[in-house]
Amino acid sequence: xxxxxxxxxxxxxxxxxxxxxxxxxxxxxxxKRALAIQQNVFLHLFSxxxxxxxxxxxATWYLxxxxxxxxxxxxxxxxxxxxxxxxxxxxxxxxxxxxxxVVSSGLFLRNLHRWSAHAMVFLVFAHMFKVxxxxxxxAPREFxxxxxxxxxxxxxxxSYTGYLLPWDQLAYWAITVGSNIASAVPVIGEKxxxxxxxxxxxxxxxxxxxxxxxxxxxxxxxxxxxxIHFWRIxxxxxxxxxxxxxxxxxxxxxxxxxxAKEGQ
Amino acid sequence: MADSKDFIAGVDSxxxxxxxxxxxxxxxxxxxxxxxxxxxxxxxxxxxFRAAVAIMSLAVVLVWIALVFNAPLEGLADPSHTPNPAKAxxxxxxxxxxxxxxxxxVAGVLVPGLVVMALIVIPYFKVNIEAGGLFLKDRxxxxxxxxxxxxxxxxxxxxxxxYAALVPTLIMAGVMLVAAQSSPQSPSAFRRYLAGRPLxxxxxxxxxxxxxxxxxxxxxxxxxxxxxxxPWQG
Numbered sequence: 436x437x438x439x440x441x442x443x444x445x446x447x448x449x450x451x452x453x454x455x456x457x458x459x460x461x462x463x464x465x466x467k468r469a470l471a472i473q474q475n476v477f478l479h480l481f482s483x484x485x486x487x488x489x490x491x492x493x494a495t496w497y498l499x500x501x502x503x504x505x506x507x508x509x510x511x512x513x514x515x516x517x518x519x520x521x522x523x524x525x526x527x528x529x530x531x532x533x534x535x536x537v538v539s540s541g542l543f544l545r546n547l548h549r550w551s552a553h554a555m556v557f558l559v560f561a562h563m564f565k566v567x568x569x570x571x572x573x574a575p576r577e578f579x580x581x582x583x584x585x586x587x588x589x590x591x592x593x594s595y596t597g598y599l600l601p602w603d604q605l606a607y608w609a610i611t612v613g614s615n616i617a618s619a620v621p622v623i624g625e626k627x628x629x630x631x632x633x634x635x636x637x638x639x640x641x642x643x644x645x646x647x648x649x650x651x652x653x654x655x656x657x658x659x660x661x662x663i664h665f666w667r668i669x670x671x672x673x674x675x676x677x678x679x680x681x682x683x684x685x686x687x688x689x690x691x692x693x694x695a696k697e698g699q
Numbered sequence: 700m701a702d703s704k705d706f707i708a709g710v711d712s713x714x715x716x717x718x719x720x721x722x723x724x725x726x727x728x729x730x731x732x733x734x735x736x737x738x739x740x741x742x743x744x745x746x747x748f749r750a751a752v753a754i755m756s757l758a759v760v761l762v763w764i765a766l767v768f769n770a771p772l773e774g775l776a777d778p779s780h781t782p783n784p785a786k787a788x789x790x791x792x793x794x795x796x797x798x799x800x801x802x803x804x805v806a807g808v809l810v811p812g813l814v815v816m817a818l819i820v821i822p823y824f825k826v827n828i829e830a831g832g833l834f835l836k837d838r839x840x841x842x843x844x845x846x847x848x849x850x851x852x853x854x855x856x857x858x859x860x861x862y863a864a865l866v867p868t869l870i871m872a873g874v875m876l877v878a879a880q881s882s883p884q885s886p887s888a889f890r891r892y893l894a895g896r897p898l899x900x901x902x903x904x905x906x907x908x909x910x911x912x913x914x915x916x917x918x919x920x921x922x923x924x925x926x927x928x929x930p931w932q933g
Contacts, residue, residue, distance in 0.1 A: 546770045619803030
């Protein structure tokens, strides 16, 4: 009898090499499935089980997941873009032109990076409002909301620093308008403005600073806070954790859950 | 429990010396575990596969957009040639619209600073903790406070001629008045919904409304010299 693909995959997962890498072996028992989450350095941020209610589309609109999706696309497109880019004026503009007309698929890479960046800013805002209207910031999840606000700011800074990198008129004047706001801070405004740009106006120093922030510091900060953000979901009891529901919702959830339990 | 002389309550972990131990269970530390009665599913595969499908669908949409629409690229950066209008990225255009009405220290520092502070403190002020309708309790006093706050805010916006922010404020105030006249027994489902909305809902919805309106005006309705233009006037 011919083996199915599933059986080949099961055999693969049973091999010594596979098990040495992933630590959990073959099988689709509840235990094995729990271990698949728990024994993986990335997936163990999540809990092994979630409430069934959390799966419905209306619970989250998948906005957090989609935000992670845009971030992954941005990392995947951002790294090849870095290969073709020099953060120096006016070479940066020539590199962007090359991406547009010379590099194969360069135009597509840049388009995907730019539209994903806009999508990420939009999704982060949408995620925040959805969480607010759902009341999902209630205790014990207060601090995860605060981490979310930090991630909103990191996302805005990521998008803002990336805006300058093409070094065209649009980039130059958008950053000039934005960075002038920093000068309005009382007393230390001019110092902040100078620190941000490495000069009194947007110039080659500003481009280098924004490049380092955009490609190095802010992505690391985002990953750091995203890891805590995910881990805290598990630690705080997961979506629809009993304690975080308002009394009215708790009461209606109990009456709704009661008939389902009888049916089992 | 009359002959309770054969043991002494005390702290002692030496099993040879005192083989009998007592466990004190006080009322607050019951050993009973609260069991979850709710249905649960395994994260793998139920959640992970759904997440993968969601992310892949998003990737398909974004790839299509990237294939059809090109990212903008203008001429080389030229510090001596200022475009009119010079616009920030779209998510800052609400702020730039505010800069048109207020001094930079207010619109650029105070307002965004207060917004971030307000967002951070939301969960710590027990905002919306019981999610009760704003006007369902203590109706007369709350209506008075609402009238004072709404008229003060509207007058302030009127004095600074911030019509772009005034109109959403007036619309929200109107909807809140409808909510104040509604109750959970209202015949219309929409009015029952409005009656049940708590204060935090109204504040956040007003903020969202202003954010969307100001950003849209800054993006589509502002031309040279930050004058009002229609989107099709280029």
